[in-house]
Amino acid sequence: MFKRLQTKLTVLYAGLFALALSVVAVTVYVAIANNAQRAVRQELAATGTVFDRVWALRSRRLQDGAELLSRDFGFRAAVATHDRATVESAVTNLRQRLGLDLAFTVGVDGDVVGLDPSRLDLETLWTALDAEDGAQGVFAIDGQPYQLISAPILSPTLTGWVVFAAKLDEREMQALEKLSAIGLDAQVFTQRGRVWVSADQAPATNALVAFVAKAMQEKSRAPSRLRSDGDNLVLVQPIRALDPTRGAALVLRYPMALAMAPYRPLMAAVIVVGLIGAALVAAASWALSRGLAKPITALDEAARRLQRGENVAVEVTTRDEIGRLAESFNLMAGEIRDREAEMIHQALHDAETGLPNRRALERAIQTRLLSVAEGEQLVIVAIGFDRFTQVRAAIGYELATELVAKLGRRVAETAPGLVVGRLTTSVLCVISTATHIDEVLARADNLLPSLEAPVQIGGEPVDVHISFGMATATVGDSDAARLIEHALIGLDQARARQKKLMVFDAEAYGDPASNLSLMSEMLEAVRHGGLLLNHQPKLDLRSGRITGVEALVRWNHPTRGFLRPDLFVGMAEETGHIRALTDYVLAQAIEDQARLRAAGHEVMVSVNISGRLIDDQAFAEHAIAQVSAAKANICFEITETAVIGNPDIALAVLARLAEANIRVSIDDYGSGLSSLAYLKQIRADELKIDKMFVTALASGGTDALLVKSTVDLAHSLGMKVTAEGVETREVIAALQLMGCDLAQGYHVAKPLAVEPLIAFLDAWPIDLPVDTESRRIA
Amino acid sequence: MKRLATFLIALSIGGSAYAGEVTVSVRGADGKPVPDAVVMVYPNGQPSKGPIKFPWAYRVSQQNIQFSPFMLVVPVGADVQFPNLDKVRHHVYSFSPGNKFEIKLYGHEENRTAKMNAPGVVAIGCNIHDQMVSFIRVVDTAYAAKTDANGVVTVRDVPTGAITAKVWHPYLRGMKNEKALAITSVGAGAAREAVTVELRQPSGHH
Numbered sequence: 001m002f003k004r005l006q007t008k009l010t011v012l013y014a015g016l017f018a019l020a021l022s023v024v025a026v027t028v029y030v031a032i033a034n035n036a037q038r039a040v041r042q043e044l045a046a047t048g049t050v051f052d053r054v055w056a057l058r059s060r061r062l063q064d065g066a067e068l069l070s071r072d073f074g075f076r077a078a079v080a081t082h083d084r085a086t087v088e089s090a091v092t093n094l095r096q097r098l099g100l101d102l103a104f105t106v107g108v109d110g111d112v113v114g115l116d117p118s119r120l121d122l123e124t125l126w127t128a129l130d131a132e133d134g135a136q137g138v139f140a141i142d143g144q145p146y147q148l149i150s151a152p153i154l155s156p157t158l159t160g161w162v163v164f165a166a167k168l169d170e171r172e173m174q175a176l177e178k179l180s181a182i183g184l185d186a187q188v189f190t191q192r193g194r195v196w197v198s199a200d201q202a203p204a205t206n207a208l209v210a211f212v213a214k215a216m217q218e219k220s221r222a223p224s225r226l227r228s229d230g231d232n233l234v235l236v237q238p239i240r241a242l243d244p245t246r247g248a249a250l251v252l253r254y255p256m257a258l259a260m261a262p263y264r265p266l267m268a269a270v271i272v273v274g275l276i277g278a279a280l281v282a283a284a285s286w287a288l289s290r291g292l293a294k295p296i297t298a299l300d301e302a303a304r305r306l307q308r309g310e311n312v313a314v315e316v317t318t319r320d321e322i323g324r325l326a327e328s329f330n331l332m333a334g335e336i337r338d339r340e341a342e343m344i345h346q347a348l349h350d351a352e353t354g355l356p357n358r359r360a361l362e363r364a365i366q367t368r369l370l371s372v373a374e375g376e377q378l379v380i381v382a383i384g385f386d387r388f389t390q391v392r393a394a395i396g397y398e399l400a401t402e403l404v405a406k407l408g409r410r411v412a413e414t415a416p417g418l419v420v421g422r423l424t425t426s427v428l429c430v431i432s433t434a435t436h437i438d439e440v441l442a443r444a445d446n447l448l449p450s451l452e453a454p455v456q457i458g459g460e461p462v463d464v465h466i467s468f469g470m471a472t473a474t475v476g477d478s479d480a481a482r483l484i485e486h487a488l489i490g491l492d493q494a495r496a497r498q499k500k501l502m503v504f505d506a507e508a509y510g511d512p513a514s515n516l517s518l519m520s521e522m523l524e525a526v527r528h529g530g531l532l533l534n535h536q537p538k539l540d541l542r543s544g545r546i547t548g549v550e551a552l553v554r555w556n557h558p559t560r561g562f563l564r565p566d567l568f569v570g571m572a573e574e575t576g577h578i579r580a581l582t583d584y585v586l587a588q589a590i591e592d593q594a595r596l597r598a599a600g601h602e603v604m605v606s607v608n609i610s611g612r613l614i615d616d617q618a619f620a621e622h623a624i625a626q627v628s629a630a631k632a633n634i635c636f637e638i639t640e641t642a643v644i645g646n647p648d649i650a651l652a653v654l655a656r657l658a659e660a661n662i663r664v665s666i667d668d669y670g671s672g673l674s675s676l677a678y679l680k681q682i683r684a685d686e687l688k689i690d691k692m693f694v695t696a697l698a699s700g701g702t703d704a705l706l707v708k709s710t711v712d713l714a715h716s717l718g719m720k721v722t723a724e725g726v727e728t729r730e731v732i733a734a735l736q737l738m739g740c741d742l743a744q745g746y747h748v749a750k751p752l753a754v755e756p757l758i759a760f761l762d763a764w765p766i767d768l769p770v771d772t773e774s775r776r777i778a
Numbered sequence: 779m780k781r782l783a784t785f786l787i788a789l790s791i792g793g794s795a796y797a798g799e800v801t802v803s804v805r806g807a808d809g810k811p812v813p814d815a816v817v818m819v820y821p822n823g824q825p826s827k828g829p830i831k832f833p834w835a836y837r838v839s840q841q842n843i844q845f846s847p848f849m850l851v852v853p854v855g856a857d858v859q860f861p862n863l864d865k866v867r868h869h870v871y872s873f874s875p876g877n878k879f880e881i882k883l884y885g886h887e888e889n890r891t892a893k894m895n896a897p898g899v900v901a902i903g904c905n906i907h908d909q910m911v912s913f914i915r916v917v918d919t920a921y922a923a924k925t926d927a928n929g930v931v932t933v934r935d936v937p938t939g940a941i942t943a944k945v946w947h948p949y950l951r952g953m954k955n956e957k958a959l960a961i962t963s964v965g966a967g968a969a970r971e972a973v974t975v976e977l978r979q980p981s982g983h984h
Contacts, residue, residue: 080874156902156903156904156908157901
């Protein structure tokens with residue numbers, strides 16, 4: 001209902017007080033009203049009793065007068081002898097003496113003396129007088145109620161009655177009213193038929209008339225409230241009437257307002273005091289609740305601000321619960337701040353070195369990107385620890401981490417305010433701004449010697465070798481993560497090219513996103529023939545004949561043109577599509593061989609098999625089935641390292657291939673990590689010496705020695721030797737001298753499609769040009 | 779004594795050969811006998827001619843501040859004695875029309891008389907003692923008497939033939955406090971009638 005605590009408390013307190021006060025006021029009022037009413041009732045009852053007494057006294061007085069007259073001998077004689085004049089003078093005399101309104105005699109014969117008989121209902125009066133000695137009561141004369149008192153005239157028998165009458169008018173009632181302690185209103189009511197009428201000049205209200213009629217009918221003798229005609233307390237007291245059919249009643253009326261009047265100042269005082277009290281309580285509770293609610297409001301506000309992440313503290317003004325709450329809140333807010341700061345620090349810093357981490361760097365880059373000016377570049381420099389794993393293996397994790405941290409500090413000291421972060425375990429990162437990348441390259445180049453100075457770790461100097469990879473961002477760039485990635489790739493590229501510094505080469509890297517689509521396009525080409533095989537002939541150095549070819553896959557991409565194999569073959573290996581590619585190449589090689597056979601050329605076709613497929617038995621079975629079905633003469637070229645991954649399965653597969661009469665050739669021998677142990681185990685038919693040894697063969701030196709010894713090694717293991725990358729006649733000659741079996745290279749022939757190959761083979765002279773050459777050399 | 783007197787009257791008047799008697803029993807509405815009711819018989823409806831003489835004394839004495847008897851029947855012109863037997867004095871009066879008299883204060887052992895001049899009712903009171911009330915019925919017929927304690931009265935020696943008869947009592951409810959009797963003739967024997975009358979409370983005598 002109330003949104004504010006203060007309002008709620010104020011309304012509650014003020015409301016409660018007002019309620020209590022109202023109860024008190026009502027109680028006081030009811031008590032006073034009851035008291036007043038009781039007093040009035042008592043007064044009314046008392047007045048009623050007084051009236052009875054007064055009535056009785058007056059009746060007695062009149063009675064006495066009437067009896068006195070009725071017993072006077074002369075009067076009786078006058079009445080008995082019908083001496084009207086005497087009788088009339090006698091009653092008039094007494095009327096004046098007693099101060100009566102009317103005095104007259106009624107004879108037993110109905111003769112009225114002293115009053116005009118037409119002014120009253122004589123028969124009713126006579127009957128009433130005759131019914132009882134000394135009859136008295138209210139009787140109407142001229143339609144007005146009179147109190148009538150009678151006394152019989154006996155002479156000695158009843159000859160008539162003396163009747164005195166006193167008018168019950170307002171004057172009389174006022175006299176009665178004066179007898180009462182309270183200012184009540186007295187009226188006499190008489191019954192006319194069913195209707196009660198007031199004797200007063202002013203007619204009574206209908207409500208009062210009805211009330212009197214009801215009270216008389218119910219014979220209720222207690223004062224009761226009459227509210228319809230003003231609030232009155234009314235007592236209806238019956239008066240004896242001479243005519244029983246026409247009752248009379250004394251009605252005493254007292255307005256309650258009059259009864260309440262003395263108490264009115266008291267009530268007013270109660271109400272005024274109550275209102276003042278209520279106002280005071282409202283003000284006090286407003287102030288109190290304000291004191292109570294204000295710190296709570298402040299806390300509420302502070303909590304909201306805390307929620308928004310603002311730095312807040314509540315002022316502690318009191319020592320009560322709310323004060324303690326505010327203190328606790330401040331403590332809590334402080335702890336939350338500290339914890340949040342710690343969390344942010346942890347989130348943005350490397351736990352080991354305390355350097356900003358990758359996320360922090362991303363943020364920093366993001367911020368800096370927004371403020372890069374026109375013509376400026378943001379340069380992200382990845383500083384890679386060369387051979388870090390080896391160093392770490394040598395000095396341990398802890399010291400290696402210390403080394404990174406020290407290097408970070410060293411980098412940071414090169415320029416004030418430079419942010420140095422740790423991107424990976426062994427790569428640090430610096431963000432720099434320059435107008436051209438060359439500036440950064442130059443600066444890095446200058447710094448390199450000082451950065452590579454040995455670092456003191458545990459008192460011992462440790463050599464440090466680092467490489468730089470850089471990425472640049474200009475206005476409009478916004479992807480910090482990608483920039484970092486580029487810097488890291490730049491570092492990889494630098495290392496791959498064995499350079500100390502390199503800016504990310506986007507072209508060399510290609511577009512990974514388009515590479516991904518390249519794979520689906522390659523699979524499409526596999527299915528619908530976008531790929532083709534070129535075959536590079538292999539020359540038998542002893543016979544001078546072309547005895548084999550190496551099938552090399554080519555892809556004529558619909559939009560990008562001819563793609564180099566190393567662009568999509570490696571990717572096919574990485575993305576798991578190498579099987580599909582190899583299946584295609586093998587099938588195509590078998591088909592091409594069949595065409596060569598049809599053209600009368602029997603040559604062995606070598607197919608490159610990825611290291612990932614060597615231990616794939618399903619592929620091996622498939623290949624064996626294909627080759628057997630076509631009775632093809634196929635050689636699988638594998639690299640030695642491919643076997644190392646899963647030697648047991650790979651060697652078993654190679655054995656199966658040998659059983660199926662599929663030759664195995666060890667490719668690129670000497671370029672990778674050559675293991676003599678594996679060389680011994682692999683049952684290969686051929687060893688291909690990598691072209692990096694062959695190309696420079698002619699110039700002699702160590703390469704020639706290596707090739708010679710390799711040829712000897714292979715021969716002794718029962719393998720033929722093929723030299724790759726034969727580009728000059730001199731090399732062929734040298735190879736012949738060394739006892740090499742086969743030669744492959746541009747000097748023999750470049751890779752050829754099937755049709756040109758057939759033409760090439762057709763044209764191949766039986767006589768060995770090389771022989772002649774070698775002979776010539778020899 | 780009373781019986782002897784009646785006998786004597788019967789002898790004296792019974793000279794005529796043809797005479798009867800009328801016996802009337804008067805009772806109130808409550809069935810109680812009504813004493814002191816006066817029955818008056820008029821042969822042929824005519825008052826008696828000549829002097830009338832009743833066998834009882836024409837006397838109303840005052841004794842114990844009461845009149846005694848309460849009811850006295852006298853003929854017209856009779857002198858009624860009012861002896862005072864009390865030790866206090868009395869002031870006897872009557873305002874009855876035709877028979878107004880006043881005997882002012884007289885004492886013990888004194889006797890006064892008053893003459894009843896007109897037939898009718900004479901209500902006698904004492905001006906000193908309000909409770910003292912008695913009645914004298916002045917009649918103009920020889921055939922009248924008052925009921926005894928049993929409410930019975932017998933009027934003797936009534937000449938046979940047609941009569942009118944009425945009963946009177948001071949408190950009888952009716953015109954002139956009278957009621958006509960049903961009997962209309964008297965034969966040689968006794969004529970009887972029982973009559974019921976309604977009495978009202980006497981006023982002023984509490």
